[in-house]
Amino acid sequence: MTAETIPIRVPAPGAARDVRAIKVVLHREMLRFVNDRTRLVTMLFQPVLWLFIMGTGLGTLVAGAIPGLDFRTFMYPGMIAMTVISTAMFSAGSIVWDREFGFLREMLVAPVSRGAIVLGKCLGGAIVATGQGVVILAMAGLVGVPYDPLLMVTLLAEMFLAAFTITAFGVTLAARMKNMQTFFGIMQMAIMPMIFLSGAMFPLANLPSWLHVLTTVNPLTYAVDPMRQAVFAHLDVAPQVNAMLNPGVSWFGWQVPIAVEAGLVAAAGLLLLGVAVAQFRRAD
Template sequence: MSATTERGAAVGAVGSVAAGADGAAAATPVISVHVPPHSLASELRAIRIVWQRDLIRFVNDRIRIAATLVQPLLFLFVLGSGLQRLSSAGTHGVNLKTFIYPGILCIAVMFTAMFSAASIVWDREFGFLREMMVAPVRRSSIVIGKCLGGATVACSQGIIMILLAGLVHVPYAPLLILAIFGLQLLLAFTITAFGVMIAARIKQMQAFFGVMQMIVMPMFFISGALFPASGLPQWLEILNRLDPLTYAVDPMRRLVFSHLHVSAAARAALDPGVTWWGWHVPGLLEAGVIALLGLAMLAVAIAEFSRVE
């Protein structure tokens, strides 16, 4: 079918060239178009369209939406229900699913954000990156648009996880939901920036996912998403405090626990909070750590992409 379309078009085009050569003026006037010099407004337009593209692609890709949800749901319901039988003594009557829910809220956006960043590697492989790289816009606009796109897409997954709160005995309090969402957005942005930074250097999809697996899984396990961050063996405690994800999981858990009715003993055991040399790190500072890391990685990503010829 497409062959005939093409042939038809070919004949049409050759015909119209002949007509043009005969001196017949073009039927419709040419629409005059002008590309203005660059300005702040034009860069914002570039950021918006790069962001929008990620959204359009995500909405069209239902399989991906489903696939990235599988892993967090597995952790939450299978691991949560299964291990509950072993650990009911240690959780002071709190359901294990409720305990790991804050961690799952974090990793759900983390996996999706990684996927979004990976699309830069695809774009390079399929050539589309070039279309963006030769456009008369700053590379920084492209990178920022990409990170915002990844964060938005990841947060749409995050919302699905928030909606599950009732199933793990967490109340639907508007303020809680808002705070969780804000924290997810921050984490998603930082993780996308991290992925984009890696994608600037790693050009093959397999290698990219390999590196991601190597970094993401340890980050997840060490972060305290599945266990309280106190009373750990010292080596693990050190690793835990170095893991950036710790500073997303901890405030997330504090938020959720502040809306639960649990005994003081359960709170002390399950939500001890992260400490630095005995000092209790406040939630806002933890969020600040995530934000700062995100901005630093965004800066590196921009520098990397601006350097490429």
């Protein structure tokens, strides 16, 4: 008896196959996010703690210096950024988890472009982080930020851009790591200083020269500042308060436009995406 041969059809290489791979990886990220409610709650705990407890405490110290404005309103864009950044990095860290359990190898031996896998991962992480940020966005009214439709759309777009860039950064870090402990140790060492130096928790005006330089070269500054400028554009505050809390970013006295800041974040995201793809192409 002759054994029956079962044909195996492998999709022809091309853009359609890569798009399908991106959709599969993205869909897996969505399922992982929806089914992990514990992560959703824990990722929100720290920003809410900073916003409503630390923000309220600090607000009592500076209330006389910023008349007519709740200090939590100032901190609000920074807390959005913190939520998005933390979630994006954790999404990227799942690559290490997949490597430990062998799922990553199955993806890498699939007949699809590794660039498609990385892009799907970055898009999935960005969408998950943006979805997490929407929860903080819903709290806007509690800290004096208006629910203006244009403001909400602007913040969503800026959140997604920041989340994509941070996810690409996280994927680049995770590409060669073998265990979660190493990844999260390096993540904390890299991300926490960047968050503190981004202006998320203190104004960028009147800083010492050394601290001004650090905030200027920090990539996250250009993700937080557009969000703060969008919020303050919809607030009715005194000019001196706006100049104190929302000075923007300047290079040698030149005020950096929001479009340039967004372009820098996007360029960093694309550069990190390219580095991540190159890392995966060299991975075993």
